Amino acid sequence: MSHTAHIPSHRKPRRNASKTALRAGVAGGVLSTIAVAAAAGPAQAEPVTQTIEMPTLTTGLSTAVAASAEATQQVALDLETQAHEDAAAATAAKAAKTAKAEAVRKAEAKKKAEAAAKAKAEAALRASRSEARTTLSSASVASSSSSATGSAASVISFVKAQVGDAYVSGGTGPNSWDCSGLVQAAFRSVGVDLPRVSQAQSTAGTQVSLSNLQPGDILYWGGAGSAYHVGVYVGGGQFVGAQNPSTGVVLRSLDYDPPSGAVRVL
Template sequence: MSPNALIPSHRKPRRPSASSRALRAGVTGGFLTLAVTGATVPANAAEKPVAETQEMPTITTALATSAAKSADTAEQVAFNYERQALQDSAFSKAAKAAEKHKAEAVKKAKAEAKKKAEEARKAKEAAQARASRSSERSTLSAPSSSTATGSTATLVSFLKAQLGKAYVLGSSGPSSYDCSGLTQAAFNQIGIDLPRVSQDQSTQGTQVGLDNLQVGDILYWGSAGSAYHVGVYVGDGNFIGAQNSSTGIVERPLNYDMPTGAVRVL
């Protein structure tokens, strides 16, 4: 026998291998219980067989992962809905603002167009009025195509002979005249009897336009029937009349004091 045969061994007993373990499973208190029991070991082993127990949640890792993914998805969907709602609100406000700006722009454009149309109308009327006055003055200032012959020559000759005489209100000559007294006296020279006052003389014969005057036409200032002054057209754009006490009887161009109208009695 070996001298060391009776000396106890100090080597630790070997644990059972994985192949010698048995797995028992059960559910206790809502947990999955795993019991691992080791195989039989020698009686003189330093350590007794042990039972290893581990409790794990019933929800597996796969289920937890799936639940987490579902939560993330729900959160993303909620975020998307919120973002879409904010975008829709912003678009709605922008559309309303754009609609308001458009209405204001249309209103402003219409007002500007109306203003420009009114300005253009006024400018056109002013231009037409200026052109009419210019044409009228040119016509009246131009030499008359009608020359004084016969009775008209006698009429003009008499009127020119009175130039320089005094103006006296109510006088009919021969040394002084007022306006209607001079025209009455002049037409008496050729056998035409005129009323005494300007108002009545302005309604005699036929009304004629100032752009179609002939020698011997009676000019009047004011309205027909209520004229306050008269004279006689003598051609070449001039008239003769007893103007006032300062000037007496004078010959003047028509644009010196443009008459209102004219009548023709010859």
């Protein structure tokens, strides 16, 4: 035994029996293979030339990138188109709002103008009626100072005698009349032959102003030559006429229905 055998660190490790057997087997196999190859002769083994083609990763990647770029471009185009459409819609809405406001303004202005014109016309009508009443009142005062005589007095007596009779369109008496039928009969009683209808009677004599009326003058309503109603002025600011089916022949103040004009035939 060595003089250092008693020191542990100098001791040779014991080989494991199983590892030793394994190594022996591997070595034997390698030697056997060499021996077989030597017996086979000098033939050389052909080199392996088969090429394994690996898949190209960039092909699919470039396709995906191209598709993504195209999709991005399409999204950008869609957004731009939508922006244009939104801007056009906003412009159209603003124009419509402006047009509506202008239409409302014009309608209000037209309404105000019509109201002003109506008020002006009503004021003019009231002024005209007031003037007509004033004129008729003046005529009443002037005519009341003198009484009708002669033929005029006879005409007045005739029409007053018919007050209360019925009104019938086309009536010529003796108990029912229309306006021109009563006037014609009254003047016929004093030998004056008048036309039958009010239009012709309104131009049968000399036109006189309403401020210069005399008893026995023929009053008319409407235009001279186109009058739609006639009566007889009896003095004192009053007239007699066959008015309508509701009232018949009546005695009324000139203020009740101011006439348009008058003619004098006596």
